[in-house]
Amino acid sequence: MTDTPKIELRNVSKRFGSKVVLDNLSLTVQPGKSLIVIGGSGSGKSVMLKCILGIIRPDKGEIFVDGKNVLKMGSGEREETLRKFGMLFQGGALFDSLSVWENVAFGLIQGRKMKRIKAKDIAIEKLAKVGLGAEVGALYPAELSGGMQKRVGLARAIAADPEIIFFDEPTTGLDPIMADVINNLIIASVKELGATTLSITHDMMSARKISDELAMIYKGKIIWKGPHDKIDHSGNDYVDQFINGRAEGPIKMEILKP
Amino acid sequence: MNFLAIIGRVVLALFAEIGRLSLFTWGAVSHIFRPPFFWRLLFQQMMRIGYFSLPVVALTAFFTGGALALQIYYGGNNINSESIVSTIVALGITRELGPVLGGLMVAGRVAAAIAAELGTMRVTEQIDALTTLSTNPIKYLVVPRLVAAVITLPILVLIADIIGVMGGFVAGTASLNFNPGVYINTTVNFLKADDVTSGLIKAGVFGFIIALMGCFHGFHSKGGAQGVGRATTNAVVSASVLILASNYVMTSLLFAK
Numbered sequence: 342m343t344d345t346p347k348i349e350l351r352n353v354s355k356r357f358g359s360k361v362v363l364d365n366l367s368l369t370v371q372p373g374k375s376l377i378v379i380g381g382s383g384s385g386k387s388v389m390l391k392c393i394l395g396i397i398r399p400d401k402g403e404i405f406v407d408g409k410n411v412l413k414m415g416s417g418e419r420e421e422t423l424r425k426f427g428m429l430f431q432g433g434a435l436f437d438s439l440s441v442w443e444n445v446a447f448g449l450i451q452g453r454k455m456k457r458i459k460a461k462d463i464a465i466e467k468l469a470k471v472g473l474g475a476e477v478g479a480l481y482p483a484e485l486s487g488g489m490q491k492r493v494g495l496a497r498a499i500a501a502d503p504e505i506i507f508f509d510e511p512t513t514g515l516d517p518i519m520a521d522v523i524n525n526l527i528i529a530s531v532k533e534l535g536a537t538t539l540s541i542t543h544d545m546m547s548a549r550k551i552s553d554e555l556a557m558i559y560k561g562k563i564i565w566k567g568p569h570d571k572i573d574h575s576g577n578d579y580v581d582q583f584i585n586g587r588a589e590g591p592i593k594m595e596i597l598k599p
Numbered sequence: 600m601n602f603l604a605i606i607g608r609v610v611l612a613l614f615a616e617i618g619r620l621s622l623f624t625w626g627a628v629s630h631i632f633r634p635p636f637f638w639r640l641l642f643q644q645m646m647r648i649g650y651f652s653l654p655v656v657a658l659t660a661f662f663t664g665g666a667l668a669l670q671i672y673y674g675g676n677n678i679n680s681e682s683i684v685s686t687i688v689a690l691g692i693t694r695e696l697g698p699v700l701g702g703l704m705v706a707g708r709v710a711a712a713i714a715a716e717l718g719t720m721r722v723t724e725q726i727d728a729l730t731t732l733s734t735n736p737i738k739y740l741v742v743p744r745l746v747a748a749v750i751t752l753p754i755l756v757l758i759a760d761i762i763g764v765m766g767g768f769v770a771g772t773a774s775l776n777f778n779p780g781v782y783i784n785t786t787v788n789f790l791k792a793d794d795v796t797s798g799l800i801k802a803g804v805f806g807f808i809i810a811l812m813g814c815f816h817g818f819h820s821k822g823g824a825q826g827v828g829r830a831t832t833n834a835v836v837s838a839s840v841l842i843l844a845s846n847y848v849m850t851s852l853l854f855a856k
Contacts, residue, residue: 391727395730396727396730420735423730423731423733424733426731427731428728428731430724430727430728432723432724434723434724434725434727434728435725435728436720436725436728437725447734448732448733448734451732451733451734452732452733452734453733454635497732501733507731
């Protein structure tokens with residue numbers, strides 16, 4: 342069963358009202374690989390991740406995790422599958438009513454019923470992995486800078502040693518140096534866990550650095566996919582325009598010309 | 600635009616909202632009885648919803664009881680009788696004003712706070728984060744608030760009943776020169792257990808409405824700060840209206856003889 346993809350989406354469609362967000366989207370991620378999906382704002386990237394996690398239910402299509410259709414699972418099996426996942430949210434999404442270490446240990450304490458003392462040790466250890474000292478554990482998320490919040494978010498995502506990690510715009514809103522620090526931390530922690538990752542970003546620096554494979558999403562469809570060293574010679578005008586950041590090209594922004 | 604199309608759109612939106620609320624309510628209630636239970640959170644919410652609402656509810660009850668005593672006295676053409684004023688105050692407070700005004704005050708305080716908190720959690724993706732950490736958001740966020748409100752509202756209203764009757768007593772003895780002993784005696788003699796329990800049943804229902812509206816609107820808020828503001832307003836307005844409407848229905852059911 343070595344060729345079973347870790348994650349597979351088949352013809353997934355989702356619309357909100359009259360707006361089509363995902364349009365017959367198909368995508369596979371192989372075990373242990375890091376796939377990055379690039380695409381502009383509003384191209385359906387976040388919705389795709391949320392469909393896989395079951396936060397949003399697609400209108401059509403099938404989603405497989407380890408060869409099992411997650412849309413046909415009962416709630417118990419579904420929760421079991423969710424334990425394989427960790428996710429780093431765009432804004433961190435830390436719980437502001439809980440301290441930093443409680444945030445990191447949350448999945449262990451609530452999701453896995455681990456004793457608080459033991460979970461705290463693991464939380465401190467994971468914080469150290471992202472370069473934060475034990476004293477940060479006692480602070481609250483509101484007391485941290487944006488870069489530190491991202492790192493805490495990363496520590497929380499890897500706390501339960503997930504098999505699959507999702508990164509939602511991991512470097513957005515950070516300065517270039519902190520972005521690179523986060524990239525390095527992502528690479529290091531993914532390598533250590535041997536996890537499969539699926540990330541969405543529009544930061545090309547980050548995309549080149551942490552990916553094995555790249556795919557581009559446009560208007561709810563995957564329009565190109567390939568190994569990350571082929572991105573510069575994709576032969577696809579849409580991809581070329583995006584990675585070079587040109588306003589002119591086949592992708593038309595929905596703005597009125599002055 | 601076509602007039603019929605507008606009507607159709609409004610009706611469809613209304614039914615969609617009712618459907619969403621029904622599903623949400625069913626989900627929340629069914630999770631109350633399924634483990635895991637979050638006792639620590641339940642206790643925390645009971646403190647927030649119940650204990651910290653005490654001052655507001657107590658003050659409301661005290662002044663309402665006092666004003667009620669004065670109104671009966673003046674409005675009843677200076678009825679100079681401890682027995683009539685005290686009986687009407689006791690009945691009015693325990694049956695209607697205690698639960699309804701207490702419920703409305705808590706609705707303003709708690710439904711707003713719940714909607715703002717959950718709404719902010721929704722727009723900052725904290726609710727989605729719960730799902731990715733193998734924790735059911737309904738169970739973790741909604742159930743403790745719902746249960747805490749249903750437990751604490753009757754307790755609050757019981758305290759409001761006592762303080763409201765005391766407000767009437769203070770107004771009666773201080774401004775209207777009633778005999779304190781006779782006032783207390785008639786109150787105790789006329790008040791029946793049914794009067795108090797009917798109010799407490801109402802209070803439990805109001806607690807459910809308050810927490811449900813706060814959670815429902817917070818959970819479904821979208822669109823940043825403005826969306827959270829809208830959710831908060833909707834939570835308070837819908838909770839208040841539902842409290843008043845359900846109060847009428849319950850009064851007609853509980854006191855129909």
